[in-house]
Amino acid sequence: MLDIKLNRREFLKMIQIVDNAIVDDKSNSTKTGTYVEVLDDKIVLKGMSDGLFIKAELACEVIEKGEFIIRHKLMEEFLKQLDSEIIEIKEIDNKINIISGQSSSEFSIYQYEKMYEPKVGEVAMSINFDRNKLLDDINNVKFAADIQLGNKTNCIRFEKENAIKLIATDQRRLVYLERKIEEDDGESLSISIPLRSINSLSKIMNQLDDEVINFKSDGARVLFKFKDVEVISKLNESAYPMYKPLMDKINNCDKKATINIKDFTSVLKRIYVFVKDNKDKKDVALLTFKSNSLEILGKTDLAESSENLPIIYDGGDLSIGLNVKFLLDYLQTSQESEFVEIYLSNELNPIFIKDNSKHTVYLVAPTKM
Secondary structure: OOEEEEEHHHHHHHHHHHHHHOOOOOOOHHHHOEEEEEOOOEEEEEEEEOOEEEEEEEEOEEEEOEEEEEOHHHHHHHHHHOOOOEEEEEEEOOEEEEEEOOEEEEEEOEOOOOOOOOOOOOOOEEEEEEHHHHHHHHHOOHHHOOOOOOOOOOEEEEEEOOEEEEEEEOOOEEEEEEEEOOOOOOOOEEEEEEHHHHHHHHHHHHHOOOOEEEEEEOOOEEEEEOOOEEEEEEOOOOOOOOOHHHHHHHHHOOEEEEEEHHHHHHHHHHHHHHHOOOOOOOOEEEEEEEOOEEEEEEEOOOOEEEEEEEOEEEOOOEEEEEEHHHHHHHHOOOOOOOEEEEEEOOOOOOEEEEEHHHOEEEEEOOEOO
16 A cells, blocks of 8 residues: 655645646546656656646655545645645555644545556657746746637747747737747747646746756647656647738838836826726727827726826827737836837837847737727
């Protein structure tokens, strides 16, 4: 019967990491539970649902090997309440006992079939990423992805062609990030990673201290490999929107505004108070660009607010309706920078916002006023 001793905090952290792959399914305990397998010198935890698989390993003292499936949430809450650094996990009479000092608690285990473990093919592109840079890049684009499950844009587009490119869109806005590769092998790749997998990956990167993450993809799945954790995701196979013709429209822009990010953000937050409940044009304000000034007008049926902001502006006067929340979403990823540049053409074409320090371009479609 299974019997191990291990570090409580590290075990709790691994449970929380694997939890990112699990959805609550009361009809199937293998989807709701965590699969646990004890090998010669380590414990392996696995979770899988909806095309996302996460595996975490932890070294431990193994007295007797074994395997089981358990409801992870209950065990997680219990482990948080313990004080002991080292705990013993032991199977007794078909139950899992957690022994800590004078405390002993038992948990029911569930019938299971050995969990299928997806693999990424041997012929796969492999790239090593700096964890902090990859996490920043993901956070700088994922806010623009479509949150509606099942939509073809409910994902992050990942492309490699002389550079690493991340793209996200909900078809009303689009963010494009490009980062150069120090050593390019000449291979190219274009895949769409589901937003749920991206969100889980972001959480895990915040939980772990690994400096380098290995990325692999065979075109059907993608693997993010840490020292003791693997995240494998199916890809979104829907055709991704043709975004390059939209990005090329920046070349048609004949107007440019340079705006202080801190001041712009403060003004937009005040305007947002007025437009967020506007039934006719929800979240939309009228922005009027003039010589070295920007006027922003936001209103509801009951009130309105007008703000003026000094800017550096080159081009003719232009009034354009824009979604204030969309603007704030991007500016909140650029708080370390001092200025953004906005490129415009007319009230019908999208605007482009650039933050050169973040290697991003943000496209927002206008709203007819």
